[in-house]
Amino acid sequence: MDAPTAAEPGLTFRESPQNPAARIRDIADLCVKCGLCLPHCPTYRLVGIEGESPRGRISLIQGLVGEALTASDRVVEHLENCTGCLTCQSVCPAKVPYGELIDLGRAQLRVRGRRRSTSTRILGVLSRSRVVTGILLGLLRIARRLRVDRLALLFGIGPNHWLGRVLAHLHIPARNSAFRPTEIASAQPGDRQVMLFTGCVSRSLDPATLTDTTRVLERIGFRVNVPRAQVCCGALDLHDGDPVTARNNAARNSVAFGTLDQPIITVASGCAATLAEYAQLAPVGGESLSGRLTSVEAFIEEYLSAEEQELGTLDGRAVIFEPCTARNPRLRPSASRKLLERVPGLDVVELGTGLGCCGASGHHFITRAGQADALAAPIVQEIAESTPDYVVVSNVGCALHIGSLLSSWADPPEVLHPISLIARSLARRD
Ligand code: SF4
Ligand code: SF4
Known part of the structure; x- marks a missing residue:
């Protein structure tokens, strides 16, 4: 167990794992227990229990490092149930870095012998x-x-x-829909080139988005370089209490993407949110990688706007569900809407956020099905009332979760990434 020594001055836990208990004390003490975050927390809104709120979880983590609490099943359950949506962090007047705190808290569970399920x-x-x-x-x-x-x-x-x-x-x-990437060894002078971060889940379960992304980028004149040495962004490990593996992945990706000034395109906001933290996770090269990140929807929207390019007509209604991770201001949250509003004929409607999170949260939609489905219920209801042709989601986990809930409908709308609609719209224009 970690000795309660002082945290290294100026370093966050993301940067140094040396004194996590001290870091927990420092940042948990920022919480004044005002409770302003409670009505914004999806898991608290669902069950109304203090242990399922941000304030409750902060107290549990404080209890763990202060040895007042053991890592009992109940403590584990409350900490694991957090979806990591970070709505609490965005409304907290004391600026408690809750995201870092919950990751630290889960790492403390592992230190205390509570293994992942x-x-x-x-x-x-x-x-x-x-x-x-x-x-x-x-x-x-x-x-x-x-x-x-x-x-x-x-x-x-x-x-x-x-x-x-x-x-x-x-x-x-x-079976025949696998994404076939190209690694470009060297850029030619005058080349317009971008790098693509594929993400492990997108690559296995949503290859169509990666294929459409490549198609659209090439169609507007970019060469798409997909470094072969890239690995998982590390989000699952970071949020599951294994920061060492997350840091390893960050270091490997920082090498794989090098220090060229080419933009790094992401297709899943969940990966992008973790890649945006590489400046802290990977001291060598991480800052360069984070600084070059852009979501494919933001990149294409900016390009179309600068080049004043028109898109082809697509009829129908597209409702946009914005994942929590896409609400990060660094990732230009409104890019999907702005991009789709450029498509002639498309009726674009933005959905509300329901209880604040759809519940997909990494693999929660598989491992915590009851909670995930209850959190998604108001969103699914709103989709039903909107009678869309398309449900547009820019994060693979949320898309899989919402898609699986709609799959039992008699005539479900298609759930897809915004770039797939742009690929179809461009094909119509040709
Ligand atoms: S996390 Fe922030 S908003 Fe929530 S109780 Fe603590 S200080 Fe208040
Ligand atoms: S991250 Fe989301 S689910 Fe977790 S405590 Fe904060 S608001 Fe609640």
Whole structure:
């Protein structure tokens, strides 16, 4: 267990793991327990329990490092239930860095011997190995065809068990839809080149977005470089109490993307939010990577606006759900709406945020199905009332979660990334 020594002056935990207990004390003490964050917290709004609020979780973390509390099942549950939406952080008058605090708190659970759940560990392995993921997606396609989910019911694996959830609901892309990237060894003088961060989940479960992104960027004259050495952004590890692996990933990605001044394009706001923290996570090269980040929707919107380019007509209504991670001001939150409003014929409507978060939160939509579905319910209701043709989501986890909830509808709207609509619109123009 960590000795309660003073934190290194000027360093955050993201930068140095040396004295996490001291860092927790420093930043948790900023909380004056005013409770102004409570009505904004999705998990508190859901159940109205103090332990499910930001203030409650901060007290639990303080109790853990002060040895007043043990890492009991109840403490673990409250800390793990947090979706990491960071709405609390954005409304806190005392500027408590809650995001850092909850990551530190979960790391304290691991220090105290509370391991990640089996489901979380399995999903973590899947997100790291493309070969293993490829094999498992193949097995899953076969299991779907054989309706193994019905068989699983006999063994008590119902639709809310994480495995039942994967078997019955997880969107599995068609076998021939794999994303085929190109690594460009060197830029030629005059080349307009961008680099693409693919993200592990997008690459396995949403290759269409990556293919459409490449298609659109090439269509407007950019070469798309996809460094082969890139790895997972580290978000799952960072938020699951494993900052060491997250820092390793940050260091590897910082090397993979180098120090050229080419923009780094992201397609998932969840990855982008973690990549934006690389200045702290990877002291060498991390700042360069964070500084070059741009979401594909912001990049294309800026380009179209500067070049005064027109898009092709698309009929229908597109409702936009804005993920919590896309609300980060660094990532230009309104870019999806601005971009889609450029498409002639498209009726663009922005959805509310329901209870503040759709509940997808990394792998919560699989491992904490009950909470995730309850958080998504008001959003799904609003989608139903809006009668859209398209539901537009710029984060793969949220898209998978909302898509799986809509999949039981008789005639569900298509759930897709904004760039996929732009790809179709450009194709119409040609
Ligand atoms: S986190 Fe901020 S808003 Fe919430 S109780 Fe503490 S000081 Fe108040
Ligand atoms: S991050 Fe979101 S879910 Fe977690 S305590 Fe803050 S507001 Fe609540």
